[in-house]
Amino acid sequence: MRTDIKSHLSPAQSLRPAARTASANGVGVDLANYDAAVVVIDAGTWTDGTHTFALQESDDNSTFTAVAAADLDGAAPVFNDANDDDQVYEIGYHGIKRYLRVAVTVASATTGAVYSATVIRGKGRVKP
Numbered sequence: 001m002r003t004d005i006k007s008h009l010s011p012a013q014s015l016r017p018a019a020r021t022a023s024a025n026g027v028g029v030d031l032a033n034y035d036a037a038v039v040v041i042d043a044g045t046w047t048d049g050t051h052t053f054a055l056q057e058s059d060d061n062s063t064f065t066a067v068a069a070a071d072l073d074g075a076a077p078v079f080n081d082a083n084d085d086d087q088v089y090e091i092g093y094h095g096i097k098r099y100l101r102v103a104v105t106v107a108s109a110t111t112g113a114v115y116s117a118t119v120i121r122g123k124g125r126v127k128p
Contacts, residue, residue: 010121014102017116021109028061028099035123037093042116046085049109052078057097071095079113
């Protein structure tokens with residue numbers, strides 16, 4: 001069994017890096033064969049608006065619902081001023097659904113904010 005960390009983690013992009021001025025749903029990430037996941041939101045420059053993040057889960061990658069707070073380690077951030085930019089936020093997920101995505105609701109944005117969201121899968125059931 002390999003002992004390097006790269007072989008035991010599998011990142012998948014949910015929200016691609018972009019300057020956002022409108023709400024968006026990220027791509028559902030398949031958690032099959034993994035027993036752990038953490039969402040990493042990488043914030044660039046914020047200029048205006050309120051950007052409220054949420055983690056959503058699904059059994060079928062079609063119908064998504066909000067993840068219960070009891071299934072999260074940490075809380076999804078809200079960006080609404082310059083103190084929120086140029087930071088990395090982590091939210092652990094220990095729910096039981098197969099798919100996980102990041103959604104963002106944006107209000108009152110003209111130029112918005114730059115960010116991305118990645119789901120990092122871990123504790124794979126199949127080892128390299």
